[in-house]
Amino acid sequence: MSDNTRIKRVDLKVGFQCNNHCLFCVQGRKRERTASKKIEEIKKFIRESAKSGKDEIVLTGGEPTLHPDFLKIVRFAKKNNFSNIQIQTNGRMFAYPDFCVQTIKAGANEFAPALHGSDSKTHDQLTGFEGSFGQTVQGIKNLRGLGQRVITNTVVTKLNYRQLPQIAELLVKLDVNQFQFAFVHITGQAAENKKIIVPRKKEALPYVKAALDIGMRARKMVMTEAIPYCLMSNYEECIAEKIIPGASVFDIEFTISDYDNYRKTIGKAKGPECRRCKKFDICEGPWKEYPEMFGWSEFRPIE
Ligand code: SF4
Numbered sequence: 001m002s003d004n005t006r007i008k009r010v011d012l013k014v015g016f017q018c019n020n021h022c023l024f025c026v027q028g029r030k031r032e033r034t035a036s037k038k039i040e041e042i043k044k045f046i047r048e049s050a051k052s053g054k055d056e057i058v059l060t061g062g063e064p065t066l067h068p069d070f071l072k073i074v075r076f077a078k079k080n081n082f083s084n085i086q087i088q089t090n091g092r093m094f095a096y097p098d099f100c101v102q103t104i105k106a107g108a109n110e111f112a113p114a115l116h117g118s119d120s121k122t123h124d125q126l127t128g129f130e131g132s133f134g135q136t137v138q139g140i141k142n143l144r145g146l147g148q149r150v151i152t153n154t155v156v157t158k159l160n161y162r163q164l165p166q167i168a169e170l171l172v173k174l175d176v177n178q179f180q181f182a183f184v185h186i187t188g189q190a191a192e193n194k195k196i197i198v199p200r201k202k203e204a205l206p207y208v209k210a211a212l213d214i215g216m217r218a219r220k221m222v223m224t225e226a227i228p229y230c231l232m233s234n235y236e237e238c239i240a241e242k243i244i245p246g247a248s249v250f251d252i253e254f255t256i257s258d259y260d261n262y263r264k265t266i267g268k269a270k271g272p273e274c275r276r277c278k279k280f281d282i283c284e285g286p287w288k289e290y291p292e293m294f295g296w297s298e299f300r301p302i303e
Pocket of ligand 1: 274
């Protein structure tokens with residue numbers, strides 16, 4: 001039984017509508033069958049989460065900025081005294097300076113946009129929307145220009161892994177506060193497109209590490225997700241799972257009260273050799289779908 005009082009963060013999916021169509025979207029086709037949450041239902045979640053001692057909220061989806069009551073939701077989170085209000089976004093709406101100002105005024109104080117390429121060709125191919133790269137980059141510039149904390153996520157795929165060092169250089173130039181490379185999770189759209197978008201981890205790793213080096217040299221906080229210790233020698237400090245805060249997830253179709261526990265016990269897996277590994281107790285292993293596709297040969301126990 002997990003102790004949920006330690007969980008201070010709530011991850012609230014307000015709806016699955018999105019103006020991108022990412023080839024790796026973990027939410028798959030939910031947007032086709034699910035309407036956005038109504039504002040009253042969202043307010044109830046926020047109120048109850050605040051009452052249960054949650055202090056940080058991540059508004060996500062889908063693309064949360066497209067929810068018709070987005071600003072009201074942010075304001076309501078602020079009113080309920082969440083100290084950290086993060087917007088997990090594709091970043092495109094923040095290309096509009098007025099929208100940035102309104103969102104900050106409403107109470108958001110951390111922004112997590114996603115950048116998947118160092119140029120429009122790569123990023124737009126992955127997001128399925130021509131022009132998305134230009135808008136996301138402009139959004140990051142606007143938010144940083146307004147002094148906001150920006151932490152980006154880049155999904156590592158077969159179509160962009162060779163470009164990770166260039167992406168890191170761009171993120172340093174944009175002066176983001178932190179960036180993360182998350183290995184593609186083979187679920188939702190990513191499962192449908194797995195043959196074209198999932199690389200072998202070993203092939204992507206040299207590029208991931210070169211990109212981390214660029215960030216570290218620029219004194220940025222740099223992280224990776226879903227790449228276990230046995231593939232991260234000399235870069236263990238960058239493993240995000242060590243510091244990801246515990247969270248409750250409010251999806252539209254389900255609720256997970258302890259996502260940390262869910263990720264470790266259901267989402268991820270360890271292989272037949274893992275028991276012999278020195279990191280067994282602290283390692284989460286890869287998302288379980290990866291070894292289902294490629295087997296366990298890349299994951300060698302650390303002696
Ligand atoms: S426990 Fe398994 S997946 Fe984790 S580092 Fe060790 S060998 Fe790799």
